[in-house]
Amino acid sequence: MKVIATYNIKGGVGKTATAVNIACLAASEGYRVLLWDLDPQAAATFLFRVRPKVKGGGKALIAGKRPVDDAIKATDFDNLDLLPADFTYRHLDLHLDSERKSGTRLRNLITPLRRQYDLIVLDCPPSISLLSENVLQAADLLLVPLIPTTLSVRTLDQLTGFIAGFDGRRPQILAFFSMLDRRKRLHTETVEQLPAERKDLAAAWIPALSVIERMSVQRAPVTATAPRSQAARHYRELWAETRKRANLPPPAAVG
Ligand SMILES: Nc1ncnc2c1ncn2[C@@H]1O[C@H](COP(=O)(O)OP(=O)(O)OP(=O)(O)O)[C@@H](O)[C@H]1O
Numbered sequence: 572m573k574v575i576a577t578y579n580i581k582g583g584v585g586k587t588a589t590a591v592n593i594a595c596l597a598a599s600e601g602y603r604v605l606l607w608d609l610d611p612q613a614a615a616t617f618l619f620r621v622r623p624k625v626k627g628g629g630k631a632l633i634a635g636k637r638p639v640d641d642a643i644k645a646t647d648f649d650n651l652d653l654l655p656a657d658f659t660y661r662h663l664d665l666h667l668d669s670e671r672k673s674g675t676r677l678r679n680l681i682t683p684l685r686r687q688y689d690l691i692v693l694d695c696p697p698s699i700s701l702l703s704e705n706v707l708q709a710a711d712l713l714l715v716p717l718i719p720t721t722l723s724v725r726t727l728d729q730l731t732g733f734i735a736g737f738d739g740r741r742p743q744i745l746a747f748f749s750m751l752d753r754r755k756r757l758h759t760e761t762v763e764q765l766p767a768e769r770k771d772l773a774a775a776w777i778p779a780l781s782v783i784e785r786m787s788v789q790r791a792p793v794t795a796t797a798p799r800s801q802a803a804r805h806y807r808e809l810w811a812e813t814r815k816r817a818n819l820p821p822p823a824a825v826g
């Protein structure tokens with residue numbers, strides 16, 4: 572079982588769009604997938620048409636008063652379950668902080684799920700906090716969307732530096748360009764200036780496309796509603812690269 576988190580300190584860069592599409596693609600290939608929406612905005616929960624309600628709230632879940640299993644919901648897609656977020660998740664940091672092993676709490680909560688799932692995707696809120704530390708400890712791979720500007724590359728360098736100094740388990744990083752708009756000079760310049768051999772940068776990238784933006788109207792991942800679209804093709808390429816980087820064996824071989 573592997574844990575992949577879509578993560579960036581910055582907001583609105585495509586974390587949720589990526590998490591839902593990757594989870595959906597993996598499930599369609601036969602992996603047993605759980606998407607854990609960790610963001611109180613509950614955008615991933617909304618996209619899968621699940622009610623943003625966690626009985627007892629984030630507090631009971633983190634404290635272990637309610638088994639994580641109980642909070643899991645099925646989605647409209649085979650092999651794909653969702654652990655929804657609700658607004659109580661805005662206090663997750665506080666609840667984590669009151670635990671004894673506060674930095675590895677998320678990892679410990681995930682442990683019993685290892686038998687049930689081949690892949691857990693964590694959709695993270697935009698922040699750097701105790702929750703982020705928990706995500707770093709729990710994830711095998713961080714998938715980091717970058718909008719191609721100089722500042723976004725700086726964000727990646729900061730994140731890499733932060734993880735290098737991180738005392739604990741260190742996840743791999745796979746960054747990729749998100750919402751790339753070839754009509755924008757800054758975007759093309761940034762892409763061209765970055766050394767192609769950089770190992771933490773994926774060859775796959777996601778273009779800025781209105782069909783991706785419209786997922787919130789359709790309330791379903793674009794890879795499911797328009798599998799032949801350009802958007803779906805790019806997400807498939809990103810998923811293939813992610814799967815390889817995370818060393819996730821083919822669906823028949825896992826379990
Ligand atoms: N490749 C894309 N092309 C066009 N629009 C996109 C693309 N990716 C995401 N969007 C849109 O941009 C907005 C932000 O995307 P998304 O919610 O995935 O980002 P996020 O990083 O999860 O944001 P937050 O930090 O708020 O959680 C959404 O309205 C989404 O539909």
Ligand SMILES: [Mg+2]
Pocket residue numbers: 586587588610614694695696
């Ligand atoms: Mg999001």
